[in-house]
Structure formats: structure tokens, C-alpha cells
Amino acid sequence: MDMKDKKVLVFGSGISGVAASRLLLSQGAEVVLYDGDASADAARIQSEICRGGQTHVQVILGELPEELLDSLNLVIISPGVPTDLPVVNRMKKRKIPVWGEIELAYVLSKGDVLAITGTNGKTTTTALLGEIMKNYKESTFVVGNIGTPYTGIALETKEDSVVVAEMSSFQLESIHTFRPKVSAVLNITPDHLNRHHTMEAYIEAKQNIAKNQTAEDICVLNYEDQVTRGFGEKVNAQVLYFSSQRKLEKGIYLDRGDIICHISDGPEKICHVNELKVLGTHNHENVMAAAVMAAAYKVPMEIIRKTIMEFQGVEHRIEFVAEKNEIAFYNDSKGTNPDAAIKGIQAMNRPTLLIGGGYDKDSSYEEWIQAFDGKVKKLVLLGATREKIDETARRLGFTDTILVDTLEEAVEACVKHAKSGDAVLLSPACASWGMFQNYEERGDKFKELVNRL
Numbered sequence: 248m249d250m251k252d253k254k255v256l257v258f259g260s261g262i263s264g265v266a267a268s269r270l271l272l273s274q275g276a277e278v279v280l281y282d283g284d285a286s287a288d289a290a291r292i293q294s295e296i297c298r299g300g301q302t303h304v305q306v307i308l309g310e311l312p313e314e315l316l317d318s319l320n321l322v323i324i325s326p327g328v329p330t331d332l333p334v335v336n337r338m339k340k341r342k343i344p345v346w347g348e349i350e351l352a353y354v355l356s357k358g359d360v361l362a363i364t365g366t367n368g369k370t371t372t373t374a375l376l377g378e379i380m381k382n383y384k385e386s387t388f389v390v391g392n393i394g395t396p397y398t399g400i401a402l403e404t405k406e407d408s409v410v411v412a413e414m415s416s417f418q419l420e421s422i423h424t425f426r427p428k429v430s431a432v433l434n435i436t437p438d439h440l441n442r443h444h445t446m447e448a449y450i451e452a453k454q455n456i457a458k459n460q461t462a463e464d465i466c467v468l469n470y471e472d473q474v475t476r477g478f479g480e481k482v483n484a485q486v487l488y489f490s491s492q493r494k495l496e497k498g499i500y501l502d503r504g505d506i507i508c509h510i511s512d513g514p515e516k517i518c519h520v521n522e523l524k525v526l527g528t529h530n531h532e533n534v535m536a537a538a539v540m541a542a543a544y545k546v547p548m549e550i551i552r553k554t555i556m557e558f559q560g561v562e563h564r565i566e567f568v569a570e571k572n573e574i575a576f577y578n579d580s581k582g583t584n585p586d587a588a589i590k591g592i593q594a595m596n597r598p599t600l601l602i603g604g605g606y607d608k609d610s611s612y613e614e615w616i617q618a619f620d621g622k623v624k625k626l627v628l629l630g631a632t633r634e635k636i637d638e639t640a641r642r643l644g645f646t647d648t649i650l651v652d653t654l655e656e657a658v659e660a661c662v663k664h665a666k667s668g669d670a671v672l673l674s675p676a677c678a679s680w681g682m683f684q685n686y687e688e689r690g691d692k693f694k695e696l697v698n699r700l
Contacts, residue, residue, distance in 0.1 A: 248354060251275035254318055258335075259325025260284075260292045260306075266396035267323045267348045268296045268304055270355065273402065278304045279319075283334075285309030319343050323351050326392075326417035347421030349414065352397035354424065358386070358408030361540055364419060364456050365433025365469075367587040368533045371525070372433060373413035374561045376537040379554045380409050383546045387411065391418065409544075416452035426459040429540045430484070431467035433532070435474040436586040450474060460484035465543045467536055470495065487543060489535040491528050499539040506535060508542055517552050525560045527594035534558075563690035565594050565674075568697045573667035576697045579674035580690030584608065585615035591674035598624050599670045600661040602654075605630035605677030605689075612639045615676050625649060625664050627657045632677050654682070654689070658696045671697075 253276045257268045260282040271278050280292060289306040296304050307315070311334055322338050322345045324330065330345070338345055353360065361376060363369050370393055377389035386405055390397040391413035404410060412427070435453055457466045461483055468475040470488035479486040487510065488498040499508045506517040517538060520531050534555050541551050560566065561581075568576040575597070582588040588603065592615075601623050603615075612632075616639055619626075627649045628636050637648050649664075651657045661671040673693045683689040 248321070249274075250321075250355075252277065253320040254279070255321045255323060256281055256315070256319050257323045257325075258282075259328050260287055261325055261327060263325040263327075263348045263396050263398070264323075265292070265295050266398040267325070267351055269298075270351065270398045270401055271323070272296070272302050272304070274355065279307060279315070280304050281307045281311055283309065283311075313337075316341055316343065321346065323348055324421055326415060330420050344423075345421060346423060347418055348396065348398050349391070349412075349418045350422050350425055352390075352401040353422075353426075356397070356401035356404040356408075356410065357406050358404045358410060359428040359544075360410045360412055360426070361429045361544065362391075362412045362414050362425075362427035362456055363431045363433065363536070363540075364414040364416070364453050365431070366436045366453075366584065367590060368433045368529060368536075369413050370581065371530065371561050371564055372431065372533040372537045373411055375534065375555065375558050376540055377411040378558060379537060379541045379546060379551055380411055380544075382550050382554050383541070384409050389413075391415075414456055416449055419455040420452045422455055422458075424459060426461075427456065427464065429465045429467065429543050430456045430460060431536050431540055432456060432469070432475050432478065433536055434469050434472045434586075436584070454478055454482075457482045457484055465540075467540050467543070469532065469536075470498070487539055489532060489539055491532050491535070499535045499542075501531060501535070506531070506538065508539060508548070510539070510542055515548060517548065518556055522556050524556075524558060526565060527590060529590040529593070530560070530565075563686060565591055566690070568694050569700075571662075571697065571700045574662075574665045575670045577670060577672045577674075578690045578693050578697075579672060580679070580686045580693060582674040582676060583678045583686055585610050585612055585676045588615050588674045588676035589618040591672060592618050592620070592622060595622055595670055595672060597668055597670045598622065598666075599672050600625045600627065600665050602627045602629070602657045602661065602671070602673045602693075603675045603677070604628040604633040604636055605675045605682065606680040607632045607635065608678055610676070612636050612676060613643065616640050616643050616645055619645060623647075624669065625661070627651060627660050629654065629657050629682070630675070630677060631681055636676075654692055655696060658693070658700075662700065 380387040386408040392415045393413040464484040466484040470490040490500040563581040566578040579591040679689040
């Protein structure tokens with residue numbers, strides 16, 4: 248679509264909305280930025296978008312004037328905006344195209360896209376695949392939920408570029424023509440049900456990553472996840488599975504600790520998991536997913552092997568912070584749901600004092616508590632979910648809980664009760680909202696507190 252002189256409403260004034268507005272302005276569109284938060288700073292939003300230039304964006308806060316809808320050619324909706332809001336439904340009823348920022352970036356960019364989604368592991372997998380691709384191709388961009396908006400780099404791409412994109416369910420809700428050359432769905436477990444309302448809707452959003460793929464494309468799926476294994480029978484793309492539990496006729500798998508890739512020319516050993524710098528079976532699965540995506544894109548195996556063996560993981564995901572008085576501190580602030588936090592516990596190899604709790608996403612915490620498996624000495628809880636988790640733990644027979652008001656108090660409690668040889672793990676099983684802007688801010692605060700000890 249030619250954006251010149253089109254009137255486009257950008258819904259949402261966060262990082263995604265600002266980047267989308269800049270992209271549209273560069274294409275000659277007339278941009279209206281809308282945010283339902285009437286208390287937002289219109290002047291700040293305007294200056295962020297225009298960066299002191301001569302361009303102008305109309306900023307509307309609070310109620311959206313109904314008559315404005317009649318003049319719109321397109322709406323770009325930010326990932327944080329639910330697609331079932333009454334105002335969005337009114338847009339759709341008027342037959343105004345409603346795109347996500349991913350669709351906008353895809354339409355205006357060039358090159359191939361390698362896209363990754365999943366409830367857990369997508370940031371690690373995206374970061375690793377990004378490193379592999381950078382070592383293979385100079386024009387590589389790593390975008391999406393990982394930090395850099397896709398819209399922010401769309402015009403920098405060339406025909407031979409590769410975009411490695413981390414996709415959330417929110418971003419995948421509003422795609423139309425988005426078609427990755429290689430896609431991956433790492434796993435699907437309950438998450439964001441306060442936004443999607445049903446598990447079926449959440450699964451459908453995740454599976455959108457492959458909806459426009461054809462037999463020329465490749466979809467990488469987790470054989471050990473019942474939902475993704477079943478999805479492999481319906482997808483139009485060629486399917487490659489990865490497995491941490493069994494040998495596969497085609498795909499990538501673990502065999503007695505060896506990572507074996509078998510796509511076309513017979514099985515080939517990449518390395519042994521003990522040669523990796525990342526811990527835990529879940530991370531071995533992330534490595535396999537990234538490796539097989541790269542192999543499917545015809546990246547030479549020596550580049551894949553060298554990169555995965557040098558990869559040190561991502562910040563805030565079972566990140567070693569420091570050892571103080573023979574107590575190891577780990578930051579797993581990115582464990583924002585119970586399934587991710589289970590992976591954090593499983594990676595621990597010593598008695599652990601666990602800090603949990605935060606924003607309530609309507610999650611259930613039974614499986615998380617049951618996964619403690621004798622490793623957790625104390626569960627220190629904070630945030631809006633602390634009473635709910637405490638009640639669940641006690642009902643399941645775990646009574647070593649401490650309720651606190653702040654992260655500072657949580658760290659103090661852990662230090663007080665920890666002994667030499669123990670670990671302290673921040674792995675909240677909840678989002679950070681309400682106490683912190685995001686999981687990064689929460690993890691940074693934890694690291695600051697630990698390093699002060």
C-alpha cells in the first residue's frame with residue numbers, strides 16, 4: 248500500500264506507536280496518534296515522534312471523536328491495545344483496515360523474515376538466531392518483542408537482508424499478509440488469558456505466525472509440546488520438529504546429550520550440551536530451535552556450531568548475578584508466568600530461596616508450586632498475587648512462605664534465611680506491572696540490590 252497522503256490513525260503512544268508514526272511520516276502519510284489515556288503528555292509524544300523536525304502529528308488523548316473515523320484510510324494498532332475494544336470494533340464495522348505494527352513494517356520492508364513465537368524461550372531463541380545470522384549475513388536485523396520495533400528498521404532493509412523477529416501473541420493477532428520464510432512456535436502453555444480470554448484464542452494468535460506460509464516455507468515446532476505437535480499436521484509449510492526427549496527421522500534432537508541435526512544429508516552432530524554456556528533442558532530446546540531454523544535457511548553448520556557454543560544467554564533469564572558469602576544469586580525476572588518460572592527452578596542445582604509474585608494475569612500456580620521438588624527452602628512473595636500464591640502453596644502443603652511489600656524486603660529476607668551453598672532466585676511467575684514498568688526494570692533492581700550486599 249502506498250502511504251502517501253493516506254490518513255492513518257496510530258493507536259498507542261508507547262515505543263511501538265512512536266516508531267510506527269515515524270515510519271508513516273517518512274512515507275508521506277498524514278498521522279493521527281491516539282491514546283485512551285487522557286493524562287498522557289501530548290507535547291512529549293509529539294516531540295518523541297517528530298524529534299524536533301518540521302513534521303506534525305495530531306495527538307488525541309482520552310475519547311476518540313467519532314467523526315474522525317469517517318476520514319481514516321488505515322489504523323495501526325500497538326501490541327498493548329486489545330483488539331476487542333469497543334472503539335476497535337467500531338473501526339472494523341466501518342471497514343477501516345486495522346493492522347498491527349508488524350504488518351506495517353512487513354509491507355514496507357525488504358528481504359526475508361525468520362520469526363519466532365512461543366509462551367517461553369522466544370527471547371533466548373531470537374537472540375541466538377540473531378547472532379547466528381549476523382555471523383552469516385551482514386544485513387541482519389533483530390526486532391520485535393526483544394526490544395527494537397520492526398517499524399524502526401523497516402526502511403533500512405535491503406533485498407538480501409534478514410530480519411529475525413520475536414513475535415508475541417499480541418503482535419500476531421493483527422497480521423494480514425505477514426509471511427516469514429522460516430517460522431517457529433517453541434511451546435504453548437496458558438498465558439495472557441486476561442487479554443485473550445480463552446486458551447483457544449491464545450493458541451490461534453500464536454499459530455497466526457504460519458497462517459500465510461506455503462510449501463516453500465518452513466515451520467519449526469516442538470515435538471514434545473502436544474499443541475505444537477498437533478499444529479504440525481495442519482500447517483501449510485514444511486515442518487521441522489525439535490525434541491529433547493527422542494530421536495527424530497527429520498529435524499533436530501538430543502541423543503545422550505548430543506545435539507543432532509538431521510534435515511537432508513543424514514544426521515550430523517553439532518555439539519554436546521556440556522559444551523554450551525546456557526543451563527537447563529529448556530535452553531537446550533531453545534538452542535535446537537535456533538540451530539535448525541538457521542540450518543533450514545542454509546547457514547553453514549560451522550557458523551551455527553561456533554555461534555551456539557559461544558552464546559552466553561540473555562539478560563534476566565536465569566542470569567547469574569553474583570556470589571555473596573557463598574550464596575549464588577540468579578536473576579530470572581523474565582520468568583513472567585508459571586511455566587517460565589518452572590524452567591527457572593528446574594535449572595537450579597542447589598537449595599533455593601525463591602522470590603515470586605507480581606501482577607495478576609489470571610494464572611494458576613499449582614504446577615509451579617508442585618515443581619519445587621524439594622529444592623525450594625523459602626518462598627518469598629510480593630505484589631498483587633502474594634496472597635493468592637501463598638494460599639495455593641499452603642493448600643498444596645508448602646508452608647515456608649514469607650510475605651513482603653517490596654523487592655528490597657524480599658532480598659533482605661532471603662539473605663537472612665540463606666546458608667552457605669544456597670541459591671537466591673528471582674523468578675516471579677508473574678508480570679512486573681504495578682510495581683515496575685517491565686521485567687527488565689525489575690531484574691535491574693534485583694541486580695542492584697544484590698551487588699550492594
